[in-house]
Amino acid sequence: MTVRVIFWTGAPEMEVPMSDYTSQEKSWRTATQLVRGGTARSSFEETSEAIFLTSGYVYPSAEEAETAFKGDKKRYIYSRYANPTLSMFEERLALLEGTRYCVSTSTGMSSVFAALASQLKSGDRVVASRALFGSCLYIIADQLPKFGIETELVDGTDYAAWEKALSKPANVVFLETPSNPCLEIIDIPKIADLAHKAGAKLVVDNVFATPVLQKPIDLGADIVIYSATKHIDGQGRTLGGAILTNDDEFIEDHLTPWMRHTGPALSPFNAWVLLKGLETLTVRVRQHCENALKVATFLEGHPKIERTLYPGLESHPQFALANEQMPGGSSLVAFKVKGGKPGAFAMLNGLNIIDISNNLGDTKSLITHPSTTTHQRLSDDEKSVLGISDRLVRLSVGLEDADDLIEDLDQALSKA
Numbered sequence: 001m002t003v004r005v006i007f008w009t010g011a012p013e014m015e016v017p018m019s020d021y022t023s024q025e026k027s028w029r030t031a032t033q034l035v036r037g038g039t040a041r042s043s044f045e046e047t048s049e050a051i052f053l054t055s056g057y058v059y060p061s062a063e064e065a066e067t068a069f070k071g072d073k074k075r076y077i078y079s080r081y082a083n084p085t086l087s088m089f090e091e092r093l094a095l096l097e098g099t100r101y102c103v104s105t106s107t108g109m110s111s112v113f114a115a116l117a118s119q120l121k122s123g124d125r126v127v128a129s130r131a132l133f134g135s136c137l138y139i140i141a142d143q144l145p146k147f148g149i150e151t152e153l154v155d156g157t158d159y160a161a162w163e164k165a166l167s168k169p170a171n172v173v174f175l176e177t178p179s180n181p182c183l184e185i186i187d188i189p190k191i192a193d194l195a196h197k198a199g200a201k202l203v204v205d206n207v208f209a210t211p212v213l214q215k216p217i218d219l220g221a222d223i224v225i226y227s228a229t230k231h232i233d234g235q236g237r238t239l240g241g242a243i244l245t246n247d248d249e250f251i252e253d254h255l256t257p258w259m260r261h262t263g264p265a266l267s268p269f270n271a272w273v274l275l276k277g278l279e280t281l282t283v284r285v286r287q288h289c290e291n292a293l294k295v296a297t298f299l300e301g302h303p304k305i306e307r308t309l310y311p312g313l314e315s316h317p318q319f320a321l322a323n324e325q326m327p328g329g330s331s332l333v334a335f336k337v338k339g340g341k342p343g344a345f346a347m348l349n350g351l352n353i354i355d356i357s358n359n360l361g362d363t364k365s366l367i368t369h370p371s372t373t374t375h376q377r378l379s380d381d382e383k384s385v386l387g388i389s390d391r392l393v394r395l396s397v398g399l400e401d402a403d404d405l406i407e408d409l410d411q412a413l414s415k416a
């Protein structure tokens, strides 16, 4: 047996893509960016991007370590600050979003918390839409006030309510569109305008739409957030999050020191899974939307269903706005099953293909009953304001054959 000895001749001179991405890759079209963008090949010339499972980095001399710590040479120092696999994921996602900066984090929630807590201080004011992912609502309504930050929640589709809340100065406006679980659409350019007039930065949680269907920064937002756990991985494997922006001051003065010293860094292995997920993101999202539209159309005509909410259906209360802001209805469909909770539970329990799970954006179709799971924490009044009744079900349409999903829903509904 022969053993091949590889002589490592030192890392190639690599401009560490830790912050400002100004590469020629920007001129590529989206599909090319998603397959090749951000790739930093090592001197081993690997085809697939390498996983740099390392916490630290070595220096050829004490002088170089000194220069690195002074900040005079951009290089990798410690993986809590930056890591080559994370950099590849961040640069690829930044290319897709069209922003100068992307900072990855361990989960979507650590992204939400870092984006808010890093820039807010006692005495500041936050205005947010009420229909939010449960944990985002917890941060805004329960955590921030503990640090002396005033928060106000408004009905995201009520422009007058936003106008009133933003007639007073604010520091951050936070919203999610389409919202969870009822898929309400918020007009991003209009709210961005109000936010800026009030002196606030607009932060958009763009998980449901994905960067393929909606680019909030182009629509006037300042900061966009993803749970990469959802469509970016898209195959139910890892948790991850990302914060994207063009705002130099936010990155330099707030987010970078926050990330370095509080430590919500993404694992290099998870970054690699997400990086490979980006390669197929547009293809998957397109198919998710096609399947979801077929399923929503079927559900809308079904006698056991009282109401179907899908931004790609003309019956959606904000169909025109959805159409303008988001070319594709997303992978999520919400619907109300006749017969209340027993009806909804009988349908969920009768499914053979679709799994009961609170996750979303997966290749596997997943269904959840928000009132008893994701939104269980809310009071009856809060649920009713958000339209979360016992009849409501949220379906994340996967990449199975849409006809199999329709047959599965049809047989399960016959039991409801």
Ligand SMILES: *Cc1c(COP(=O)(O)O)cnc(C)c1O
Pocket: 107, 108, 109, 110, 112, 133, 135, 136, 176, 180, 205, 207, 208, 226, 227, 228, 229, 230, 239, 240, 241
């Ligand atoms: C899942 C989700 C989050 C949180 O992401 P995690 O990766 O689970 O931490 C935040 N916002 C929305 C809209 C989500 O769907």
